[in-house]
Amino acid sequence: GAVVSQHPSWVICKSGTSVKIECRSLDFQATTMFWYRQFPKQSLMLMATSNEGSKATYEQGVEKDKFLINHASLTLSTLTVTSAHPEDSSFYICSAGTSGGRGEQFFGPGTRLTVL
Amino acid sequence: DAKTTQPTSMDCAEGRAANLPCNHSTISGNEYVYWYRQIHSQGPQYIIHGLKNNETNEMASLIITEDRKSSTLILPHATLRDTAVYYCIVRVANNAGNMLTFGGGTRLMVKP
Numbered sequence: 001g002a003v004v005s006q007h008p009s010w011v012i013c014k015s016g017t018s019v020k021i022e023c024r025s026l027d028f029q030a031t032t033m034f035w036y037r038q039f040p041k042q043s044l045m046l047m048a049t050s051n052e053g054s055k056a057t058y059e060q061g062v063e064k065d066k067f068l069i070n071h072a073s074l075t076l077s078t079l080t081v082t083s084a085h086p087e088d089s090s091f092y093i094c095s096a097g098t099s100g101g102r103g104e105q106f107f108g109p110g111t112r113l114t115v116l
Numbered sequence: 117d118a119k120t121t122q123p124t125s126m127d128c129a130e131g132r133a134a135n136l137p138c139n140h141s142t143i144s145g146n147e148y149v150y151w152y153r154q155i156h157s158q159g160p161q162y163i164i165h166g167l168k169n170n171e172t173n174e175m176a177s178l179i180i181t182e183d184r185k186s187s188t189l190i191l192p193h194a195t196l197r198d199t200a201v202y203y204c205i206v207r208v209a210n211n212a213g214n215m216l217t218f219g220g221g222t223r224l225m226v227k228p
Contacts, residue, residue: 004159006159034215034216036218043203043218043219043220043221044154044160044218045218046215046216046217049215091157093159093160095159095160095216104150104162104165105162105216106162107152107159107160107161108159109158109159110157110158110159112157
């Protein structure tokens, strides 16, 4: 199946700093990518839908000014957590789908963010 | 998208078949049933999906009832590496541009 990568796989930062997470589709082009957040022992929660060349669509309750999403190309979307706080510590996962075909989503391996 | 109901957890003996049920009684005619699994601290992995016919691939089989209100994912010979949370998701259209909505899933524990 198609491969989606994320970088970094884990990051530890101080409170108040910003962290950028990259999501890349390695062998296919993705006009749409999705960003999820997962807290311990909970399910994945969709944060936003990232569309290449346009503004992201955020889910209710997700602050767009805090979680900046840029989808500059068909293979790269970035999520920047600005002014991170300990409550932002979570597992962040991106996904992308191939155009047409069977409609399945391919997920990245996730990024573990710990804010001290 | 229609809501799904899955048991919170299940155990299975290694080498035996694991049968994971899912109820989706409000599924619409154009919604597919997708199964994903998530091994601890990894991103979800696609397993299989179907509309109304039973499906089989190298990972699993998917049995969908005739009325489409429920389905069962079958792992024919479970191994310890199949221990994971399994998510049943119903989704409008066969379109990669549509998001996936995750419920609680079933935590499958495969035991030696």
